Amino acid sequence: MKRGLTTFNIASLVIGFGFLYLPIVLLVIYSFNASRLVTVWGGFSTKWYASLFRNEQLLDAIWVTFRIGLISATIATVLGTFAAVALVRAGRFKGRTLFSGMIFAPLVMPEVILGLSLLLLFVSLGLPRGFWTVTVSHATVTMCYAAVVIQARLSAFDRQLEEAAQDLGCPPIKAFFAITLPNIAPAVAAAWMLAFTLSLDDLVIASFTSGPGSTTLPMRIYSQVRLGVSPEINAVSTLLIGLVATGVIAVYLFQMRKRREA
Amino acid sequence: MTERSRPRLNIGAVRSTFAPWADPAAKPLVRFENVVKRFDGETAVNGVSLDIYPGEFFALLGPSGCGKTTLMRLLAGFETPDSGRITLAGEDLAGKPPHQRPVNMMFQSYALFPHLSVERNIAFGLKQQGMPKDQIADRVTEMLALVRLDGLARRKPHQLSGGQRQRVALARAIAPRPKMLLLDEPLAALDKKLREETQFELMALQQQLGMTFLIVTHDQEEAMVTADRIAVMRSGEIVQIGRPADVYEAPNSRYVADFIGDVNIFEGKAEFADGTTVRMSSPEAPGGFDIVEDDLLDVGSTAWLAVRPEKIEVHLDEPPPGPNRMAGKIEDIGYLGDWTTYLVELESGRTIRAARANAKRFVDRPVDWDDKVWLTFARDAGVVLTQ
Amino acid sequence: MKARRDRTGLAALAPFLWLGLFFLFPFLLVAKLSLSDTALAIPPYTPRIYWSAGLAGLKTFFAALDFETYARLTSDRLYIVAYLSSLKFAAISTGILLILGYPLAYAMARCAPAVRQALLMAMILPFWTSFLIRVYALIGILKPEGLLNTALRLVGLGPVNILNTETAIYIGLVYAYLPFMVLPLYAVLERQQHDLLEAAADLGCTPFEAFWRVTFPLSLPGVAAGALLCFIPMVGEFVIPDLLGGSSTLMLGKTIWTEFFANRDWPAASAVAIVLLFTLVVPIVLYQRQQAKLMEAGR
Numbered sequence: 001m002k003r004g005l006t007t008f009n010i011a012s013l014v015i016g017f018g019f020l021y022l023p024i025v026l027l028v029i030y031s032f033n034a035s036r037l038v039t040v041w042g043g044f045s046t047k048w049y050a051s052l053f054r055n056e057q058l059l060d061a062i063w064v065t066f067r068i069g070l071i072s073a074t075i076a077t078v079l080g081t082f083a084a085v086a087l088v089r090a091g092r093f094k095g096r097t098l099f100s101g102m103i104f105a106p107l108v109m110p111e112v113i114l115g116l117s118l119l120l121l122f123v124s125l126g127l128p129r130g131f132w133t134v135t136v137s138h139a140t141v142t143m144c145y146a147a148v149v150i151q152a153r154l155s156a157f158d159r160q161l162e163e164a165a166q167d168l169g170c171p172p173i174k175a176f177f178a179i180t181l182p183n184i185a186p187a188v189a190a191a192w193m194l195a196f197t198l199s200l201d202d203l204v205i206a207s208f209t210s211g212p213g214s215t216t217l218p219m220r221i222y223s224q225v226r227l228g229v230s231p232e233i234n235a236v237s238t239l240l241i242g243l244v245a246t247g248v249i250a251v252y253l254f255q256m257r258k259r260r261e262a
Numbered sequence: 263m264t265e266r267s268r269p270r271l272n273i274g275a276v277r278s279t280f281a282p283w284a285d286p287a288a289k290p291l292v293r294f295e296n297v298v299k300r301f302d303g304e305t306a307v308n309g310v311s312l313d314i315y316p317g318e319f320f321a322l323l324g325p326s327g328c329g330k331t332t333l334m335r336l337l338a339g340f341e342t343p344d345s346g347r348i349t350l351a352g353e354d355l356a357g358k359p360p361h362q363r364p365v366n367m368m369f370q371s372y373a374l375f376p377h378l379s380v381e382r383n384i385a386f387g388l389k390q391q392g393m394p395k396d397q398i399a400d401r402v403t404e405m406l407a408l409v410r411l412d413g414l415a416r417r418k419p420h421q422l423s424g425g426q427r428q429r430v431a432l433a434r435a436i437a438p439r440p441k442m443l444l445l446d447e448p449l450a451a452l453d454k455k456l457r458e459e460t461q462f463e464l465m466a467l468q469q470q471l472g473m474t475f476l477i478v479t480h481d482q483e484e485a486m487v488t489a490d491r492i493a494v495m496r497s498g499e500i501v502q503i504g505r506p507a508d509v510y511e512a513p514n515s516r517y518v519a520d521f522i523g524d525v526n527i528f529e530g531k532a533e534f535a536d537g538t539t540v541r542m543s544s545p546e547a548p549g550g551f552d553i554v555e556d557d558l559l560d561v562g563s564t565a566w567l568a569v570r571p572e573k574i575e576v577h578l579d580e581p582p583p584g585p586n587r588m589a590g591k592i593e594d595i596g597y598l599g600d601w602t603t604y605l606v607e608l609e610s611g612r613t614i615r616a617a618r619a620n621a622k623r624f625v626d627r628p629v630d631w632d633d634k635v636w637l638t639f640a641r642d643a644g645v646v647l648t649q
Numbered sequence: 650m651k652a653r654r655d656r657t658g659l660a661a662l663a664p665f666l667w668l669g670l671f672f673l674f675p676f677l678l679v680a681k682l683s684l685s686d687t688a689l690a691i692p693p694y695t696p697r698i699y700w701s702a703g704l705a706g707l708k709t710f711f712a713a714l715d716f717e718t719y720a721r722l723t724s725d726r727l728y729i730v731a732y733l734s735s736l737k738f739a740a741i742s743t744g745i746l747l748i749l750g751y752p753l754a755y756a757m758a759r760c761a762p763a764v765r766q767a768l769l770m771a772m773i774l775p776f777w778t779s780f781l782i783r784v785y786a787l788i789g790i791l792k793p794e795g796l797l798n799t800a801l802r803l804v805g806l807g808p809v810n811i812l813n814t815e816t817a818i819y820i821g822l823v824y825a826y827l828p829f830m831v832l833p834l835y836a837v838l839e840r841q842q843h844d845l846l847e848a849a850a851d852l853g854c855t856p857f858e859a860f861w862r863v864t865f866p867l868s869l870p871g872v873a874a875g876a877l878l879c880f881i882p883m884v885g886e887f888v889i890p891d892l893l894g895g896s897s898t899l900m901l902g903k904t905i906w907t908e909f910f911a912n913r914d915w916p917a918a919s920a921v922a923i924v925l926l927f928t929l930v931v932p933i934v935l936y937q938r939q940q941a942k943l944m945e946a947g948r
Contacts, residue, residue, distance in 0.1 A: 005760065012755070012756040013768070017768075019824065021771075023786035026796060027789060099661055102669075104937040106672060108882055111885070121674065161373045163338075163367075165375070165386065167367045168434070172361070203780075225785050237779070240778075
């Protein structure tokens with residue numbers, strides 16, 4: 001479809017995107033507010049950022065969250081790639097329906113259920129809750145997202161390229177690494193980023209599965225928000241949004257440039 | 263490649279002495295023995311036996327879904343036969359995965375690796391063979407020159423035109439010096455003019471390299487022009503194998519006659535057959551048909567006569583009565599430039615196709631719509647078919 | 650030779666085992682726990698399996714399981730209200746999302762390709778941004794001394810009290826799930842060929858009729874995907890009712906959380922989770938079928 005936007009179309013766009021972005025824009029603006037009262041503009045200031053960097057608890061939480069994100073996203077990407085290969089390539093195998101069910105269900109399943117069930121698993125296994133239980137839980141949920149992202153790219157990938165490599169003397173496994181992997185690399189990278197940000201953002205599953213000493217950033221933000229809006233949370237939120245937005249937009253521009261070259 | 267070095271169209275004449283299939287002492291390079299392949303209960307290849315000789319340019323011809331691509335993929339190793347045997351230079355290929363088979367394939371989609379440059383695409387198979395770096399470089403340069411792509415070595419596949427990609431795919435498949443080159447619809451993605459040019463280039467290349475080529479195509483013209491021999495396939499079986507001229511002039515069934523070129527088929531009853539002549543009665547021709555044919559048909563059995571349009575003459579004046587003569591009315595005229603095709607409605611209501619080469623620019627009395635005409639053909643113009 | 654192809658299935662092995670252990674097996678534990686009773690212990694439930702007692706231990710364990718917790722759920726009005734209001738919130742919000750999201754996705758699909766790319770990007774960006782932070786940002790607008798009331802006062806209206814009401818939950822759900830609705834709709838609308846509309850116009854349709862008879866029916870798979878993608882997680886939503894709805898609103902996700910963390914009633918939390926899961930089984934299976942179909946079509 002193309003051309004000819006009606007007034008109605010334009011109104012839909014303005015209202016829709018306005019609704020989506022207005023709260024975020026305000027949050028960013030108020031993170032630079034000198035006044036502690038969130039509705040009163042007390043002049044421009046970066047003092048909340050400064051106090052943020054003196055807040056040890058918050059810094060600890062950020063550090064824990066990043067480590068969990070890095071490790072869980074990496075596990076999720078590796079497992080997700082395997083899962084995507086099985087979904088796209090293996091045709092019918094025993095337990096395929098169950099398998100694809102286990103891949104798609106976590107995408108829509110309420111997080112509360114996922115968190116609760118994982119917690120019960122760790123309790124019944126007698127594992128102490130902490131850093132690793134959160135990491136494993138995040139890897140479990142985010143690998144499904146990773147699998148779906150990679151699966152989409154893989155099913156669009158021309159199977160004949162691998163056959164051509166085999167025909168030229170490459171064993172199948174090597175053909176996958178030499179030909180398929182470099183070509184689906186953007187999707188694998190996107191899957192990793194998605195898994196990482198999902199882990200970074202998660203509150204519910206982390207609340208269930210974490211233990212003492214492994215409080216994540218969203219858990220900190222949540223407990224502070226319950227106490228009321230605080231400018232420091234505005235600051236840390238702005239930093240997080242900025243980080244994610246920079247990452248996503250950079251990848252987007254990179255891909256656009258590549259496409260234009262193509 | 264200059265215009266002059268291209269072989270003439272009449273390839274049969276150029277290589278008239280090349281006929282290893284007629285030599286009982288010749289050893290085939292590839293032998294299919296009763297090969298069967300089924301997919302989900304559907305038989306794609308049904309008991310095919312076939313010999314292909316070293317240095318041959320062999321074509322598998324048939325409509326889509328006839329099993330020709332499956333047959334090629336069986337040879338490359340991408341499919342496994344359900345029964346039967348495939349041997350290459352006397353060695354049974356069963357159990358050998360594709361990467362260990364000394365044949366290379368040029369894919370219909372070309373399957374160029376999008377993340378590798380032209381030269382690295384061509385070098386791919388050589389690296390896989392473990393060839394030393396400097397030799398690879400030499401071989402790649404040689405290949406680039408062979409397919410006239412010098413200067414494009416550093417390009418990525420998406421920066422090439424369709425014709426250039428086709429040549430990279432060709433170079434990549436030839437570079438490892440396979441025992442045999444498999445070409446899966448190699449020209450299907452090219453436009454008509456480029457396709458015709460490339461047909462001749464392929465033939466010249468094949469002779470220059472002395473390599474055995476197996477081409478899969480649905481385009482009868484492509485098969486006729488390029489191949490030494492053609493196997494016509496239909497629903498998983500080979501219907502006829504022969505040189506292009508044999509298959510065209512002496513089809514062994516109505517299917518082959520109809521698939522290769524245009525043909526008019528008349529049904530009739532055999533009245534006489536002595537090993538040199540066959541006479542048939544037919545409701546289409548009051549004088550019957552009288553054909554040079556060595557088949558000994560049972561008198562009274564149903565037979566079909568196949569006559570190519572270009573072998574039927576169109577007359578505005580009534581010829582003397584006799585066999586091989588029909589009367590009708592011009593229903594339609596298709597002017598193709600080099601040829602004119604006439605659709606003639608017979609008195610029986612059948613429509614017959616006749617074609618005439620436009621040798622003269624102007625004709626005294628052109629044939630026109632609704633003209634009453636007579637059609638005749640020579641005694642050796644048609645083929646009698648019993649199936 | 651057959652074995653060669655089947656080996657690809659081995660790629661499923663690692664993720665299969667992982668998901669079996671960390672996704673499927675835990676559900677059995679939830680089911681088991683929902684049949685247990687609360688106890689003043691760590692962990693706070695009984696019975697537990699004592700492996701040292703062998704088979705007899707297992708027998709006493711199974712004998713001690715019962716449906717008492719479920720009986721408790723059905724007799725307590727609070728649970729029933731929470732259940733029904735979860736469905737109500739999710740259903741009404743899905744309806745609002747469709748009404749809001751469809752024109753938005755449609756308008757995006759009609760833009761010039763370059764603009765379309767940028768808008769798509771802008772739609773995906775919130776998708777990547779923290780859910781919690783976005784809900785938090787909404788609080789800044791909705792609270793009594795927030796921006797909404799400041800704006801209303803300027804035009805001489807208000808103040809309105811939205812935070813900690815049902816309205817706030819609807820606004821929050823619609824706000825948070827808008828990208829989940831728009832993206833599948835956009836995906837089907839963007840793929841549609843413009844010449845279909847031209848053909849419809851050629852055959853005598855007004856633009857609106859062309860939309861109603863061609864565009865809309867063709868976009869139904871997207872409508873279904875978007876609706877399911879929003880409805881299912883919304884039923885079990887926790888953060889939004891918790892932060893925007895205040896203490897008086899009841900939803901299942903919040904109930905599970907409260908039972909678990911505040912009341913330390915693990916069996917009740919598990920039983921609510923099981924009820925929630927059974928409620929969502931049908932939509933989840935529908936969603937999964939739809940995804941599988943899309944995957945097949947994508948090949």
